[in-house]
Amino acid sequence: MSTDLKSSTQDVSLTRFWAGLEQKVQVTTPRASNLGPLTTADKFFQSVQLTRDEARTLALDLFRFAEGQEVEEV
Numbered sequence: 001m002s003t004d005l006k007s008s009t010q011d012v013s014l015t016r017f018w019a020g021l022e023q024k025v026q027v028t029t030p031r032a033s034n035l036g037p038l039t040t041a042d043k044f045f046q047s048v049q050l051t052r053d054e055a056r057t058l059a060l061d062l063f064r065f066a067e068g069q070e071v072e073e074v
Contacts, residue, residue: 024049 005014015026028047064070
């Protein structure tokens with residue numbers, strides 16, 4: 001069973017679901033139309049699925065970027 005979650009970001013949907021023994025979140029956005037050959041399923045949306053720990057670390061990385069505190073990897 002999955003549950004849609006509220007997103008404050010335009011064109012971003014969040015869905016919580018069970019994946020075996022843990023909950024995950026799927027972040028879905030519309031696919032850009034200029035990305036070349038795609039499978040049928042990939043023609044409309046792109047998504048990433050994250051565990052709670054992965055979501056936490058990604059959120060921190062995105063927060064640092066939003067605040068202009070990102071660290072470049074060399």
